[in-house]
Amino acid sequence: MPDITHKLPPEAADFLSQYPDTAAVDAILADLSGVVRGKRYPIAELGKVLQSGFAIPGSVFMLDTQGESHDPDGIGFSDGDPDYLVKVIPGSLKPVPWAQRPLAQVMVTLEQADGTPYYYEPRNVLRRTVEKLNGLGLRPVVAFELEFYLIDRDRLPGGAPQPPISPATGRRDEGTQVYGMKTLDAFAEILDDMTRACAIQDVPTGAVTAEYAAGQFEINLEHVDDPLQAADDCVLFKRIIQGVAQKHGLQATFMAKPYLERAGSGMHMHVSLLDKTGGNVFDGGAAIASDTLRHAIGGVLEVLPESMTFLAPNVNSYRRFLPDIFVPTQRSWGFENRSVALRIPAGGGDARRIEHRIAGADANPYLALATLLAGIHKGIAEKTDPGPPWDGNASETYDETLPFRPRRAIERLTETCGLADYFGADYLRAYAACKEKELDRFESQISPLEYNWFLQAD
Structure with a gap:
C-alpha cells in the first residue's frame, strides 16, 4: 500500500x-x-x-x-x-x-x-425537525432499543426462517425464555462479539436481553444528546448486528414479524428534553408529569395516524399489531404501562422521558424519530391536551383512528397533515409515491395461498 x-x-x-x-x-x-x-x-x-x-x-x-x-x-x-x-x-x-x-x-x-x-435525505428530514425544537430552546436526548432475531441460514421449505441451533445444547430452541440467563450464556460468544464491535465503532450499548421468542434478543443503545448521532448509531448498530451474525454463520434480521406465531421485533425510542440550562422540561417535580410533558404526549398522539407509514413501513410491519402481546393498538399513554403507545417509565428528574413503543425494528430510524420529535414540537407549541392516562390493558382492541393496513397508512400522508410542516409536503408526496409503487409491486404477485384457496379443479 x-x-x-x-x-x-x-x-x-x-x-x-x-x-x-x-x-x-x-x-x-x-x-x-x-x-x-x-x-x-x-x-x-x-x-x-x-x-x-x-x-x-x-x-x-x-x-x-x-x-x-x-x-x-x-x-x-x-x-x-x-x-x-x-x-x-x-x-x-x-x-x-x-x-x-x-x-x-x-x-x-x-x-x-x-x-x-x-432535501430528500432521511437524515436531513430529521435535521429539519430537530431544528424546530432547537428554535424553542429545547434539545432532545434520545436512546433506541431494538429487538432482532438470530436465525439459521438454512430456511424451511418455502423460505420460512427457523431458530438457530443453540451452541449450548446442539438443538434448536423452540420455547420462550424471556430474560433467560441461560439463553444469554448459550449465545454469549456472538453477543459479546456484537457489543465489542459496537464499542470499536463508538456505538454506545447497554443491557442485553433475551426476548419473547427463541433466537430473539434486545440490545439497548445508550442515551445521547444529539438526535442525529442517535439515529446514526442506530443505523450502524443494525449493520454491526447483521455483519457479526454473518461472521458467526448465522443471519440477523430486523424484520418486524418473521414468525407469525412468535413475538415481533420493535424499535422503542426514548426521548427527554433539555432546556438551555440543561434541565429536563419533562420533569414535573412534585407533580407526576409536567405540563410540557403532557403537551408533548398530546402532540405525538395527534400525529400518530400519519406517522404510521414511517413507523410500520412494510407489509410485514403490520403483522406485529396483535392484541395482548405488548404491541400498542390504541392511541394511548400511561405511566409504567407496557400496553400503551407512549409509556412514561418510572423515575423523575433527569430520567423523566417518553418511551415510544409503536415502531417496528424495520423502520428507518431517522424518519421514525422525526415523527416523534415533530409530534413533541407540535404538542408543545399548540399546548395539546393528551387526555387522561390509560388505566389497564390498552392493547385489547384496535383503535379505529389508526391505519393498520399499509395502503390506508400511506393515504394519511396529505400535504395538510400534521407532519407536513416538519417533513415538508414535497417529501411526504415523494415518500408516499415510492411506497405506493412498492405496494403495487408486492400485490401484483400471486401467492401460494391464492393457489391453495382459489385454484379450482372444476
Missing part, C-alpha cells in the same frame, strides 16, 4: 497508523427504507473521500426495499437522475471489525448545489 499518510487530515493519519493493513473504505448511508447503500474505495483514495467527497445520484434515497427506482414524484428518470455532492460526516471514520479483510468505514451525507443539506 502506498504511503498516503502525509496527504491526510490528522484523524485519518492517526487511523491508518493504528490500522495500517486497511485495504478499503466503505462510504455508507441509509436510504428511505433504511437499507445501507454506498461505495467502496481503495484505501489510497481515503484522502480524496474525506477532503473532497464524491458524487452520487440523489435518487438513491428514493429506492424501494428491493432497490428499485419508481421515479416517485419525478425523482429519478424524469429529472435526469442528477448527482449530488457527498460529504463525510465528521468523526465517523471507524474500522469494520467483522469484515473478512481489514476495512474502514465512514458515514456520509448529501449536499445540494448551494451547500445546503439534500
Whole structure:
C-alpha cells in the first residue's frame, strides 16, 4: 500500500497508523427504507473521500426495499437522475471489525448545489425537525432499543426462517425464555462479539436481553444528546448486528414479524428534553408529569395516524399489531404501562422521558424519530391536551383512528397533515409515491395461498 499518510487530515493519519493493513473504505448511508447503500474505495483514495467527497445520484434515497427506482414524484428518470455532492460526516471514520479483510468505514451525507443539506435525505428530514425544537430552546436526548432475531441460514421449505441451533445444547430452541440467563450464556460468544464491535465503532450499548421468542434478543443503545448521532448509531448498530451474525454463520434480521406465531421485533425510542440550562422540561417535580410533558404526549398522539407509514413501513410491519402481546393498538399513554403507545417509565428528574413503543425494528430510524420529535414540537407549541392516562390493558382492541393496513397508512400522508410542516409536503408526496409503487409491486404477485384457496379443479 502506498504511503498516503502525509496527504491526510490528522484523524485519518492517526487511523491508518493504528490500522495500517486497511485495504478499503466503505462510504455508507441509509436510504428511505433504511437499507445501507454506498461505495467502496481503495484505501489510497481515503484522502480524496474525506477532503473532497464524491458524487452520487440523489435518487438513491428514493429506492424501494428491493432497490428499485419508481421515479416517485419525478425523482429519478424524469429529472435526469442528477448527482449530488457527498460529504463525510465528521468523526465517523471507524474500522469494520467483522469484515473478512481489514476495512474502514465512514458515514456520509448529501449536499445540494448551494451547500445546503439534500432535501430528500432521511437524515436531513430529521435535521429539519430537530431544528424546530432547537428554535424553542429545547434539545432532545434520545436512546433506541431494538429487538432482532438470530436465525439459521438454512430456511424451511418455502423460505420460512427457523431458530438457530443453540451452541449450548446442539438443538434448536423452540420455547420462550424471556430474560433467560441461560439463553444469554448459550449465545454469549456472538453477543459479546456484537457489543465489542459496537464499542470499536463508538456505538454506545447497554443491557442485553433475551426476548419473547427463541433466537430473539434486545440490545439497548445508550442515551445521547444529539438526535442525529442517535439515529446514526442506530443505523450502524443494525449493520454491526447483521455483519457479526454473518461472521458467526448465522443471519440477523430486523424484520418486524418473521414468525407469525412468535413475538415481533420493535424499535422503542426514548426521548427527554433539555432546556438551555440543561434541565429536563419533562420533569414535573412534585407533580407526576409536567405540563410540557403532557403537551408533548398530546402532540405525538395527534400525529400518530400519519406517522404510521414511517413507523410500520412494510407489509410485514403490520403483522406485529396483535392484541395482548405488548404491541400498542390504541392511541394511548400511561405511566409504567407496557400496553400503551407512549409509556412514561418510572423515575423523575433527569430520567423523566417518553418511551415510544409503536415502531417496528424495520423502520428507518431517522424518519421514525422525526415523527416523534415533530409530534413533541407540535404538542408543545399548540399546548395539546393528551387526555387522561390509560388505566389497564390498552392493547385489547384496535383503535379505529389508526391505519393498520399499509395502503390506508400511506393515504394519511396529505400535504395538510400534521407532519407536513416538519417533513415538508414535497417529501411526504415523494415518500408516499415510492411506497405506493412498492405496494403495487408486492400485490401484483400471486401467492401460494391464492393457489391453495382459489385454484379450482372444476
